[in-house]
Amino acid sequence: MFRNVLGFTSVAALCIGLSAPLMAQSVAGPYLAGRHAAVNSDYPEAARYYTEALARDPKNIELMESAVLSYLSLGRVEKALPLARSMITIGTKSQVAEMALVAGMAKEGDYSALLERDTSAIGPWVGGLVQAWAHMGAGDVTAAMAAFDGLSEEAGMQGFVMYHKALALASVGDFEGAEAIFASDAAGAAGQTRRGVMAHAEVLGQLGRSDDALAVLKNGFGDDTDPEIARLIEALQQDTPAPFSHMPDAQAGMAEVFFTFAAVLRNEAAGDYYVLLYSRIARYLRPDHIDALLLTASLLENLGEHDLAIAEYKSLPANSPAYHAAELGRAEALRRSGKTAQAIEVLEQLARSHGDLAVVHSTLGDMLRAEEDYEAAIASYDQALDLTAETARARWVLFYARAIAKERSGDWEGSEADFRAALKLNPEQPQVLNYLGYSLVEQQRSLDEALDMIERAVAASPDSGYIVDSLGWVFYRLDRYDEAVEQMERAVELEPVDPVVNDHLGDVYWAVGRKREAEFQWRRALSFVDLTDADSEADPERMRRKLEVGLDAVLSEEGAPPLKVAADE
Numbered sequence: 001m002f003r004n005v006l007g008f009t010s011v012a013a014l015c016i017g018l019s020a021p022l023m024a025q026s027v028a029g030p031y032l033a034g035r036h037a038a039v040n041s042d043y044p045e046a047a048r049y050y051t052e053a054l055a056r057d058p059k060n061i062e063l064m065e066s067a068v069l070s071y072l073s074l075g076r077v078e079k080a081l082p083l084a085r086s087m088i089t090i091g092t093k094s095q096v097a098e099m100a101l102v103a104g105m106a107k108e109g110d111y112s113a114l115l116e117r118d119t120s121a122i123g124p125w126v127g128g129l130v131q132a133w134a135h136m137g138a139g140d141v142t143a144a145m146a147a148f149d150g151l152s153e154e155a156g157m158q159g160f161v162m163y164h165k166a167l168a169l170a171s172v173g174d175f176e177g178a179e180a181i182f183a184s185d186a187a188g189a190a191g192q193t194r195r196g197v198m199a200h201a202e203v204l205g206q207l208g209r210s211d212d213a214l215a216v217l218k219n220g221f222g223d224d225t226d227p228e229i230a231r232l233i234e235a236l237q238q239d240t241p242a243p244f245s246h247m248p249d250a251q252a253g254m255a256e257v258f259f260t261f262a263a264v265l266r267n268e269a270a271g272d273y274y275v276l277l278y279s280r281i282a283r284y285l286r287p288d289h290i291d292a293l294l295l296t297a298s299l300l301e302n303l304g305e306h307d308l309a310i311a312e313y314k315s316l317p318a319n320s321p322a323y324h325a326a327e328l329g330r331a332e333a334l335r336r337s338g339k340t341a342q343a344i345e346v347l348e349q350l351a352r353s354h355g356d357l358a359v360v361h362s363t364l365g366d367m368l369r370a371e372e373d374y375e376a377a378i379a380s381y382d383q384a385l386d387l388t389a390e391t392a393r394a395r396w397v398l399f400y401a402r403a404i405a406k407e408r409s410g411d412w413e414g415s416e417a418d419f420r421a422a423l424k425l426n427p428e429q430p431q432v433l434n435y436l437g438y439s440l441v442e443q444q445r446s447l448d449e450a451l452d453m454i455e456r457a458v459a460a461s462p463d464s465g466y467i468v469d470s471l472g473w474v475f476y477r478l479d480r481y482d483e484a485v486e487q488m489e490r491a492v493e494l495e496p497v498d499p500v501v502n503d504h505l506g507d508v509y510w511a512v513g514r515k516r517e518a519e520f521q522w523r524r525a526l527s528f529v530d531l532t533d534a535d536s537e538a539d540p541e542r543m544r545r546k547l548e549v550g551l552d553a554v555l556s557e558e559g560a561p562p563l564k565v566a567a568d569e
Helices: 011-015 025-039 043-056 061-074 077-089 095-108 111-116 124-137 141-152 158-171 175-183 194-206 210-221 227-236 250-267 272-285 290-302 306-314 323-336 340-353 358-370 374-387 395-409 412-425 430-442 447-460 465-477 481-494 499-511 515-531 540-549 551-558
Strands: none
Touching (some): 061 095, 095 111, 095 124, 095 250, 111 124, 194 227, 210 227, 340 358, 358 395, 412 430, 447 465, 481 499, 499 515, 540 551
């Protein structure tokens, strides 16, 4: 929805350009290398090659735009600016060049130039809010309020605009006006974000309404606090009001515009590449914008630029209230880049420095569990649970994760107790219902209870192939083979290349006498074994044995009960 409204051109047009002009042989090499790097999100290499190509063909517009784009993607706005100015000077229409110019003017505090410029070229909504904040920077609050009000009349814009209007009023000390907007819910979803809730609390603090501010924080975050929220709560509990830190000036307001729409674009699945441009500019305009830093690093990670993501996370100083969040992100980026041992080391160090945070221990537990160090994972989950309030909304997740670790370590009694504790807190959670129900099925006990659990899980998550597979499997265990076939066929439709699901369908086909189809499914399952992850329950040797002698013989060899009905074709 927002992609067209914001005026984005396509990724292909931005990264590759439209029909490329004929280039001299000396330029073609670095140009093609730069284009290849850009398509693969390798921004440092793209910038290097495009710069090299420009040195050989300095007036080539396509090379200029590609270089500007690469520098913006790296957050090097100061490197993009000279090229952007050259492009605009010769009359080139380029969205990315306009973005760089607007960012440069905002950074310099050149509000008169911004007001004279048609900022809609960077996107009508973003440009309109930039203009409103430029009026604030120029000291014309009346004109700024008129600009905010005019923008708020556009369909779909009211919440975002009113959120920024509230921040603008607070930035000049009109906390009553800002509170009126927050209290009326005019800020919409933007006011319910983490930043919106914290800004609202700070506004109430400035009005001397600390109890109301604390209630806003409690309603927004419950008991799930972190150092930044805890710091605000502590400030509100003092005699002096908490300072209004969210919006110190107009430049910070413009940074917030780019961050706001970066968050919107990400939620709208517009593609991480688009979002990166906005989050980079937000960081450029306000280097201390922690949320923009975390978003930028996360985007780079998703784009496969793990080294850039790690560097972004590491740029946050250790005394920042969000340091733990950056370190958690760095650990995940290290893990995704194949450096799991380093990732665990980061988390273990964080557990020593920030050991009072449950999320640190639970994240460490998750990573240790993935490495099959179940005992250490359980110890980490124990600490996380000890630090988590009984009323915390996410407490069930910890019980669920610890239950899996206990089940994998062979402690089924402890595992079942944790699964049931998770269900007590979240009775209809499909993943918990499925895992516990499926485990009971595999143990061939409490099958009626297992069936009830799995049917509830399917009702809650009908498009999950793994959960539908569990339902088919419990029907199979209950000797209700015809019902099992229906569910298993549906599960294979949802998870067509999963070896376990295909293997199960083979067993069910065999049980109803469709033996050739069963053999086909077992061969199919075998072909998918190498595609699955290390945690898969796929048993290729058992599949091969079933192909050799049939399921009845395999069950006999295992000492398992025979099929109730094993008809031949």
